[in-house]
Amino acid sequence: MSHGNATGQTVTVLYVGGTGRSGTTLLERVVARASGFCAVGELVFLWERGLRRGERCGCGEPFGGCPFWTLVGKEAFGGWDAIDLDEVQALQAQVDRHRHLPAMLAPRLVPGYQRRLARYAAILQRVYQAVSTVSGSSVVIDSSKDASHAYLLRHVPGVDLRLVHLVRRSHGVAYSWTKKVRKPEVTDSEAYMDRQPAGITALYWMNDNLLLDLLRLLRVPSHRLRYESLVARPREHARAIVRHAGSAPDTPDAPDIPGLGFIGDGHVDLTVDHTVAGNPVRFSQGRLDLRADEEWSRAMPRRQRLAVTAATWPLLLRYGYRLGGPG
Numbered sequence: 567m568s569h570g571n572a573t574g575q576t577v578t579v580l581y582v583g584g585t586g587r588s589g590t591t592l593l594e595r596v597v598a599r600a601s602g603f604c605a606v607g608e609l610v611f612l613w614e615r616g617l618r619r620g621e622r623c624g625c626g627e628p629f630g631g632c633p634f635w636t637l638v639g640k641e642a643f644g645g646w647d648a649i650d651l652d653e654v655q656a657l658q659a660q661v662d663r664h665r666h667l668p669a670m671l672a673p674r675l676v677p678g679y680q681r682r683l684a685r686y687a688a689i690l691q692r693v694y695q696a697v698s699t700v701s702g703s704s705v706v707i708d709s710s711k712d713a714s715h716a717y718l719l720r721h722v723p724g725v726d727l728r729l730v731h732l733v734r735r736s737h738g739v740a741y742s743w744t745k746k747v748r749k750p751e752v753t754d755s756e757a758y759m760d761r762q763p764a765g766i767t768a769l770y771w772m773n774d775n776l777l778l779d780l781l782r783l784l785r786v787p788s789h790r791l792r793y794e795s796l797v798a799r800p801r802e803h804a805r806a807i808v809r810h811a812g813s814a815p816d817t818p819d820a821p822d823i824p825g826l827g828f829i830g831d832g833h834v835d836l837t838v839d840h841t842v843a844g845n846p847v848r849f850s851q852g853r854l855d856l857r858a859d860e861e862w863s864r865a866m867p868r869r870q871r872l873a874v875t876a877a878t879w880p881l882l883l884r885y886g887y888r889l890g891g892p893g
Contacts, residue, residue: 577698578726580811582709583716583781585767585774587742588734589793591845593807594709596800598839599828600808604703607841607848610662610710612693613655616842617646624841624848634700634840642696649689657686662718667777670717671784687722694725705811709844713777720786728811729786731778733885734793736771736878737871740764741862744870764870768877775881792885797858801829832856 580597582590591607598605607624615621616629623632630636639646660666661683673680697706710716719727743762782788789810796803804826828835833855841848862871875882875889882889 575695575698576724576726577694578705578728578811579694579719579722580705580707580728580730580807581716581719582707582711582730582732583713583774583778584711584732584734585739585771586711587739587845588711588732589796590709590711590732591841591848593730593732593791593793593796594707594841594844595836595839595848595850596796596804596829596834597807598707599837600804600826602703603705603707603808603811604697604701605707605709605839605841606697607708607839608710608843609693609708610712610715611843613651613658617651618655621843622849624839624844626838626849629842632840635842637700638693638696641699642692654686654689657682657689661686662714664714667714667717670714670721673721683718683721687718690719690722691724694722709841711774713774713781716778716781716786720784726812727786729778729781729788730807730810731775731781731788731790732793732796733775733790735862735887736768736882737862737866737874738793738859739771740767740870740874741866742859743767764866765873765877768874772878772881775885790885794858797856800834800856801826804829 580603582594584590594605594607597603605624616623616635620628620630623629623635625632625634627633636646643649661670661679666679669676669679670683673683694706694708698704708715708719716727716729719725741764744764778788779790787810789807791803791807808826833853835853836850838851839848847854879889
C-alpha cells in the first residue's frame with residue numbers, strides 16, 4: 567500500500583454520534599459552514615458506499631468523479647487505486663463492530679485484535695489528515711453516528727477526538743424508521759433507506775445513547791445536544807459546538823464566530839459539502855427552513871408509542887423529555 571503524502575499533523579475530528587434519523591446530517595451541515603471546518607458525512611461508509619459502489623458525493627458527483635475525494639485519495643495513498651479495497655474492508659469488519667467493543671477498551675489484552683486495530687487506525691489516520699490538508703480545515707466533521715466507530719477513533723494516532731452526542735426523542739426516531747424514504751445517492755436504481763419496527767428501534771436507541779454517554783467516562787470531550795433544541799436555536803448551539811471543537815474562545819463574552827452568519831431566524835443557508843453517505847438533506851443547497859419534525863405525535867399508533875415509552879423512559883427522563891408528548 568502506497569504511503570502517499572499525508573503528514574503527521576494532529577487533526578481535530580468532531581464526531582457526531584447518535585441513533586440514525588436523529589438529525590446528525592443536519593447538525594453536521596450547519597456546523598460545517600464555520601471557518602476551519604470540513605464535513606465528510608458518514609466516513610465509516612467510505613469504502614463500501616464511496617469506493618465500492620460509487621454512490622453520489624454530497625456535491626452531486628459519483629464518488630469516483632468528485633475532484634475533492636480524488637485529491638484526498640492522492641494525498642493519503644497516492645491514489646485510491648493504490649489500496650487493496652478487499653483487504654481494507656476485511657480489516658474494518660475485523661475491528662469496527664459493536665462486538666469488538668470490549669477489545670477496543672483493552673486492546674493489549676487481545677494481541678491479535680491490537681495488531682489489526684493498529685493497521686486499520688493507520689489507514690484512517692491518513693484519510694483524516696488528507697481531508698484536513700486538501701480542505702485546508704483544522705476540524706473534520708464525521709457524522710458516522712455509530713458508537714463503535716467513535717470508540718475506535720480513540721486509537722487513531724494524530725486524531726484529537728471531540729464528541730457531539732446528538733439526542734432526538736425516541737418516539738421521533740422510531741417513527742422515522744418506519745417511513746419509506748428514497749435514497750437519492752444511488753444513481754443506477756431506485757433505492758430506499760432501511761426501515762425497521764418501532765420496538766426494535768427503541769432498543770437500538772437505548773444501546774446507542776448509553777454507549778455514547780459512556781465515552782465521557784473515558785475522558786473523551788463530549789457535548790450533548792437535543793435535536794429539538796438544535797432546530798429551535800441553531801445559532802446558539804452551532805456556536806457552542808464550534809467552541810467545543812476548540813476553534814473559538816470558550817467564553818460567553820467572546821465575539822461571534824466567523825462563518826455562522828448564514829444561520830437566520832428559523833432557517834439556514836447551505837452550500838455544497840463533500841459528504842459520504844447520510845440523510846438526503848446532505849444534498850440540500852440554499853435556504854433550508856428549520857422546524858422540529860413532530861409528525862410522530864400525530865401519526866404514530868398509540869400502541870407503538872406506549873411500547874417505545876416503556877423501552878426508553880429512563881433515558882428520556884435523563885435527557886429532559888416529558889414522557890407524555892412532544893417537549
